[in-house]
Amino acid sequence: MKTDSTTSAGASDVRFVSVEKSFETATALHSLDLEIERGTLFALLGPSGCGKTTTLRLIAGFEQPTRGQVYIRGKDVTGIPAYKRSFGMVFQNFALFPHLSVTENVAFGLQMRGIGKDVIRQKVAAVLDLVALGKFADRYPRQLSGGQQQRVALARAVVFEPDVLLLDEPLSALDKMLREQMQVEIRQLQHRLGMTTVFVTHDQEEALTMSDRVAVMNHGRIQQAGTPKDIYDRPRTEFVATFLGASNILEGHVRGREGVRAVVDVAGNLVQVSGTPVSKGKLRFALRPEKIVLDPQSGIRAVVKDVIYRGAQTFLYLDMGGIALNAVLQNTAATPADIETGTSVGLSWETASAVALEDPT
Numbered sequence: 001m002k003t004d005s006t007t008s009a010g011a012s013d014v015r016f017v018s019v020e021k022s023f024e025t026a027t028a029l030h031s032l033d034l035e036i037e038r039g040t041l042f043a044l045l046g047p048s049g050c051g052k053t054t055t056l057r058l059i060a061g062f063e064q065p066t067r068g069q070v071y072i073r074g075k076d077v078t079g080i081p082a083y084k085r086s087f088g089m090v091f092q093n094f095a096l097f098p099h100l101s102v103t104e105n106v107a108f109g110l111q112m113r114g115i116g117k118d119v120i121r122q123k124v125a126a127v128l129d130l131v132a133l134g135k136f137a138d139r140y141p142r143q144l145s146g147g148q149q150q151r152v153a154l155a156r157a158v159v160f161e162p163d164v165l166l167l168d169e170p171l172s173a174l175d176k177m178l179r180e181q182m183q184v185e186i187r188q189l190q191h192r193l194g195m196t197t198v199f200v201t202h203d204q205e206e207a208l209t210m211s212d213r214v215a216v217m218n219h220g221r222i223q224q225a226g227t228p229k230d231i232y233d234r235p236r237t238e239f240v241a242t243f244l245g246a247s248n249i250l251e252g253h254v255r256g257r258e259g260v261r262a263v264v265d266v267a268g269n270l271v272q273v274s275g276t277p278v279s280k281g282k283l284r285f286a287l288r289p290e291k292i293v294l295d296p297q298s299g300i301r302a303v304v305k306d307v308i309y310r311g312a313q314t315f316l317y318l319d320m321g322g323i324a325l326n327a328v329l330q331n332t333a334a335t336p337a338d339i340e341t342g343t344s345v346g347l348s349w350e351t352a353s354a355v356a357l358e359d360p361t
Ligand SMILES: Nc1ncnc2c1ncn2[C@@H]1O[C@H](COP(=O)(O)OP(=O)(O)OP(=O)(O)O)[C@@H](O)[C@H]1O
Pocket: 023, 024, 025, 026, 027, 028, 046, 047, 048, 049, 050, 051, 052, 053, 054, 055, 202
């Protein structure tokens, strides 16, 4: 299986070609294709059990694929064990050595690699500065806050300048405030080092905040990969549309087409949907609540069922000919207009905001 052939994948640092991973009991990954460019902060996002950790372990070499190839920096590393690969990893419970000081924790991996004492001292000092822990060098893990421990774990993973940094839900043990702070810190650190980083999370906001690229996974498959904006604005499936942010999922009958747009009858309202949908029959599409605007001129009508004022925004719960629809209005005016429940309102949105979805097959 193992070959030393290099590929012409160019700047891609991690590449999976039709990687399948089966355990005795189940198939964790189905024919996964993945390409991560050098220097990218790449998030694997998906619900519990979808195969995120398995993907990370395949990059590390803790697992080997049942089928397919794994390339790192253009080299086929399929079959090569973890200890012969170059990666730094932070696990969910970041497991520092409790009896070692911060310096000793960070130096450990370098000592294992047989690096000289002076070089170690230099590298450890530099990396502790990088994560703003220089003053804590002699403390023990129990004398540090959760966020500081997290930074030690990061320092330990990056100190030997690995090809790839792998982070498996590294922030899940931290409270919300600290997590948000660490999200920004990890992102800044990653940009400073330019190290290709694969980051596992099941938190969609974390994925949006932190990553250059996201792969949304479900049931051992990548449903969609792209920039956070791409995926948010143009979800391909219902799963992606609802897992990443909130979305109205609507269904109607196609009445006609204009190029890549379809005119769809949703409960008696004719709406335009973008994408390359079917030309006949039923069509499902996604529409983000914040893309809907009130438009008295519009022929698309809905009855206001409930209004929830939330300061910066107003949430509207609407009924469009028997179909429930949620809208979010930004309260940009000094005094936002009062919207009464029970009244009929006109709605509109840009055609590009109504995105045709693929069949789940
Ligand atoms: N060593 C193993 N033996 C058998 N099945 C496994 C093994 N490791 C993982 N699996 C199965 O493979 C699937 C994917 O697991 P994985 O740990 O990759 O999920 P995950 O996306 O990381 O989930 P979580 O968010 O809960 O950590 C699951 O159904 C899991 O039960």
